[in-house]
Amino acid sequence: MTQHRHPESPILSHCPETLPAHAYIDADWYRQEQKTLWANNWVAAGRLNDLKPGVMKKVQIGAASVVVCRASDGELSAFHNVCRHRGAELCSRDKQPMGKLVTCKYHAWSYAAKDGRLVATGHARPTDDFQKAEHGLIKVSHMVWNGFVFLNLSHDPGPLAPDMGLKSLDNWPMDSLVTGHRMVKDLACNWKIFWENYNECLHCPGVHPELCDLVPLYETGIMAPNEAPDWTPEKAAQPLLKEGAVTWTATGKPCGPEFPNLSPVERQNGYNFVTIYPTMFVVAHVDYVRAVYFEPTGPESVRLTAEWYFPQETLDQPGFDAAEVAAFAKIVMAQDAEVAELNQRGIRSPAYMQGKLMPEEYAIHDFHKWLLHNMGRGLQS
Template sequence: MNPAPLDRAAVEACLAGSGTMLPQGAYTDQAVLDWERKVVFAGGWVCVGRAGDVPARTRRAVGVGDDAVLLMRDDDGVLRGFYNTCRHRAHELLPCGTSSTGRFLTCPYHSWVYDNAGRLHKVPYAEASGIDDAARDGLGLVPVAVAEWHGFVFVNASGSAPPLHRYLGPSLDTRFAPYELERIEVAGRHEYVVEANWKLLVENYQECYHCSTIHPELCRVSSPDSGGSFEPDGLWIGGDMELLDGVATMSLDGRAGAPPMRALTGRQLRDVVYLQLFPNLLLSVHPDYVMTHVLEPLAPDRTNVVCEWLFPPETIAADGFDPAYAVDFWDVTNRQDWAACAGVQRGVASRGYRPGPLSPGHEDTVFQTIAVLARAYLDGALPAVTSSDRNGSHVRQQTGT
């Protein structure tokens, strides 16, 4: 057990009554972020993008917690993960954030060569080095746990998390089957650096208590009081909101620039679903498109956010299609949120910060998010499931952007 470097009583106080925000250090201390990188990010299943980001004969280097990971896919289509470390003198094989293609990957330091299954293919002066075929078999790259879920790629850098299907629980597969997430493709992308702790972005995402104050565009297409929460059966949190009558989707004028996804029926055509797949994927599912936010903490007060808009391939291929109707709406809304989160960051850094009570009925999914972190801080490991209980009783709430 390796609890977080926070006062235990202050963490436990977050779970009392209606709940509160976390202690100040959870949002401001580098030591806490270092702990989160090891326990929450490396210890959980972190989303690192879409399966399409790693086509055949491609390698992609990504950061996960404190680790650098290589994603590889050969002609067989199987995704593999390895630590981004050469087995010779430990040089990184690819700079983080870059990709390469071809059958083989060569270390830029001493030219050891690996194939896309992570096997050592050849080394310079092999005979003089005493590296025969048997020795080469034991010098492949060190594997990392990777998994694909509905077209998303996840990495568990520590290898300590349960299999992804158990980590997320069984209900999400059923819930998202009609949306065919595995076949949608990226049609728009923005990247933001937000001057706030990554958890503040998640807390903001999990409620619409703030929507009538800072989101006039959103309130014209969906009521802040609509929808409700889902009861999670894995490490995810979220709920839905309803579109207003006469509104087709989340856009600045309420009109859709694309048809609904082909398998949706009934309420799915009127709802927008908002989920956090813990810790770093925010998944917003609309009748006609999907928006994702992938969070990467850069510092206690700074977070990188990759935001993508995904549509079915036949929509993208249609004459005259332009994703701007969705991208522009959420770019406006995102920037409103980022400004609010930066304001909260300045507030939690103040000597006057005292964790205040959350609002029952409006911030209950915020409580769930905080409770997952609080239990991890106390126990030194992620819990097995997100609890929907507050002092033993199930709660309902509205969720928002």
């Protein structure tokens, strides 16, 4: 029996293959991903206002370490974090102070922080055949979007491509939001497993009781109203949160003043996701914003960093505790982490070669198409 679906519904009309098991385990596959999609797409590197002037920061993108420098006048620059002398790492901590120069700890070669120019070679006195101008730091492209710093290792980077478009967060005062809480979590699963889990809600009824209580739609295993079997475009959009709730907090009540410029639909949604493959997703609520960054640390491990952003006014409320607000999404993320690791352990079984996607997993199918296209491979099915 064919499932009923409206032609404009995103639900698939067939059940495609998943990626093969080795895509989640194999070191060669992992290296290939690093060389292609992680090296050619924009990778989020934290908030601009969390990098104070006069500080440099180390960011890992696969094998590549990048140093992001913020000069005392606020100007941003980014370089491969490697000395041109004999290759020592320049910035060796997550963040460290810097002046006008970035100086290598090993033999004191120093570089201009703004443009990477080699300024001095410490005690060494190079002969005339050494061209200082050719030994500056190697630049990495950078940009800022909605207060997020992005890096791109490619020599010829394409545009940043959030799924909802570059204007998707225009109604939130993103630049001025302040980080109120951060959580770093290392998971024993391939980075794609967490994205796949993000891309479907079939697991929601069994895995996320608290979230399903807040978002009744999730209780039915779908992510959006247009996935329902009886959906038609004429049906007016319904509020996505349960009655009385306006945001993702334990009570559904806002944790501070609501953002004044949101559209009625953004407000009614209660949560607005922006997906930026492969690096991050953002969830914008009426009162605060959360972002989750993905950093693959090996074929079978990923580091997730979640951050919660608030207006300063909210943080300044007497007795306000950002950790309390974060607690709700942390419960959901812990539930997702558990099933993601469960998924990874199962995929290692020699009995598992490849699985099947269900029609409701259309967003995973799209993710696989994006991934294989970026790796220069075709889809097997």
